[in-house]
Amino acid sequence: MAFIIETSYFLLIFLIFCVAKLMHERIINQRLTKSRQAPPPPGPVPWPIVGCVPEMLRSESPFRWILSWMKEMDTNIACFRLGNVHVIPVTCPKIALEFLRKQDAVFASRPLSIASHTFSGGYKTAILSPYGESWKKMKKVLASEVLSLSRHQWLHDKRAEEADNLVRYIYNQSKNSGSVNVRMACCHFCTNVVRRMMFNRRYFAENILDDGAPTFREEEHVNALFTTINYLYAFCISDYLPYLVGLDLDGHEKIIKDANKTILKYHDPIIRERMRKWRENDRGMFRDENELKRIEPQDLLDVLISLRDAEGMPLLTQEEITAQTWEIMIATIDNPANAAEWALAEMINNPEILDKAVEELDRVVGKERLVQEQDIPHLNYIKACAREAFRLHPVAVFNVPHLSLSDTVVAGYHIPKGSHVLLSRTGLGRNPKVWDRPLEFRPERHLANDDDGSMHQCSPKEVVLTEPDLRFISFGTGRRGCIGTTLGTTLTVVLLARMVQGFSWLKPPGISKINLVASETKLQSAVKPVVACAKPRLPRHLYP
Structure with missing residues (x-):
């Protein structure tokens, strides 16, 4: 009797399994059939084999060529075939959310490229690695050990010290020449912060006269980091036509190799020496008066080295640590520096906006102390200016691309497996169907009490820099979204607030308006660095 019951039980389980398998296969087949029936997104007619690569090469700026074609065809989604790769640019928030929210799992990977392979040490990092075990491992490390709230608080003093150095640097520049290179101040502040958090140092050489200014080593390091950002996904021809690898027809491969060599020149000696010290101290332990004590980490490099399975x-291996160190740096420096430079330039060109920001800082912080991180929740207008800079002047034309892991249908269009999906930062942030007067810099549109007819507003409680509805992109969203939003927000707001609070800013003599024309050839920044006149506006003792 027991045998019959057990047999019946197993037959029932087997039957349920078979039915479930058939239903699953039916659903998959329906999806495939639907995908085959759905048309592809509109796009230019590709050439055989090479696709639209000839048009890409003829254009001085491939990403702007793509957006110009989309604007001319009045479409929010398109398909450009480059070699055998389908590149899918998107400029509509609703469609973008369908990619990264409704079908996030399908687009949770990254495409392979010469630059991403080189800089990530062969895909050993969290941002650039394709979907897989390496990505899961490094994402967990970043979320739990590097960018957690407790780690953010642990590193507070290092950030605060660099915020003081920023004020000192601008003060010295204004005193010496009367004018300040705002881009240099912003880029070096962000890089100094992350260098301090990572390596516990702001200079690569010892015994430097610390006047707040970078030496040639730090300038070379910063230039190499921003070069990697510019060329990370810069439409390198050999990424789409692999048989051309090594010929370097567009010159990208040499630039990538040289930038990586420069970064490793500064990072490798520090990492190797630090790992040697930890190994010599018996896995982070040392003897003090015959008592075994653990070495306490002093920075993020110590944290990465000390992690144990x-x-x-x-x-982590040395190769993983080296690659992730680089990635943390490039993920940290670009967005805050770019947003602060553009925001300050717009505020100088619009003195009434600058006056409102100064009034808020004087009301919230006063003139007897410098703005601190704990003031960030109360600086809604400063954050509104930063949000508007993210919207109107994004750090890159496109977001880091997503790779489709299977055929699917989005917005009624067939998206083939292996497609590169590019969310357009400029297309989303300047979409006239989403934003009223999209080419104007109007921070008030991000405030709840805005009554000027803007189409979208934030929570009345507190303005935040994140934008989950993808009406513009400040920090990524979804499975491959940015997990360092707290750090990114902190750097952006403190940088902009310190500059606005500490100094009165004016256009240089003889200039009626600061040039805000974006570069046609680079993925971010204005044609020329913003240079403005700065005059201290606080008591002398507040300038370190």
């Missing part, structure tokens, strides 16, 4: 062995 379940067997007590190092969790």
Whole structure:
């Protein structure tokens, strides 16, 4: 009797399994059939084999060529075939949300490229790695050990010290020449912060006269980091026509190789020496008066080196640490520096906006102390200016691309497996169907009490820099979204607030308006760095 019951039980389980499998296969087949029936997004007619690569090469700026074609065809989604790769640009928030919210799992990977492979050490990092175990491992490390709230608080003093150095640097520049290179101040502040958090140092050489200014080593390091950002996904021809790898027809491969060599020149000696010290101290332990004590990490490099797996062995290899160190830096420096430079330039060109920001800082912080991180929740107008800079002047034309892991249908269009999906930062942030007067810099549109007819507003409680509805992109969203929004917000707001609070800013003599024309050839920044006159506006003792 028991045998019959057990047999019946197993037959029932088997039957349920078979039915479930058939239903699953039916759903998959329906999706495939639907995908085949759906048309592809509109796009130019591709050439055989090479696709639209000839048009891309003829254009001085491929990403602007793509957006110009979309604007001319009045479409919010398109398909450009480059070699055998389908590149899908998107400028509509609703469609963007369908990609990264409704079908996030399908687009959770990254495309392969020469630049991403080089800079990530062969895909050993969290941002650039394709979907897989390496990505899961490094994302967990970043979320739990590097960018957690407790780690953010632990690193507070290092950020505060660099915020003081920023004020000192601008003060010295204004005193010496009367004018300040705002881009240099913003870029070096962000890089100094992350260098301090990562390596516990702001200079690569010892015994430097610390007047707040970078030496040639730091300038070379910063230039190399921003070069990697510019060329990371810059439509390198050999990424779409792999048989051309090594010929370097567009010159990208040499630029990528040289930038990576420069970064490793500064990072490798520090990482190797630090790992040697930890190994010599018996996995982070040392003896003090015959008592075994643990070495306390002093920075993020110590944290990465000290991580252990379940067997007590190092969790990360030297190659993983080197690659992730670079990625943390480039992910940290670009957005805050770009937003602060553009925001300040717009505020100088519009003195009434600058006056409102100064009034808020004087009301919230006063003139007897410098603005601190704890003031950020109360600086809604400063954050509104930063949000508007993210919207109107994004750090890149497109977001980091997503790779489709299977055929699917989005917005009624067939998206083939292996497609590169590019959310257009400029297309989303300047979409006239979403934003009223999209080419104007109007921070008030991000405030709840805005009564000037803007189409979207934030929460009345507190303005935040994140934008989950993808009406513009400040920090990424979804499975491959930015997990460092707290750090990014902190750097952006403190940088902009310190500059506005500490100094009165004016256009240089003889200039009626600061040039805000974006570069046609680079993925971010204005044609020329913003240069403005700065005059201290606080008591002398507040300038370190």
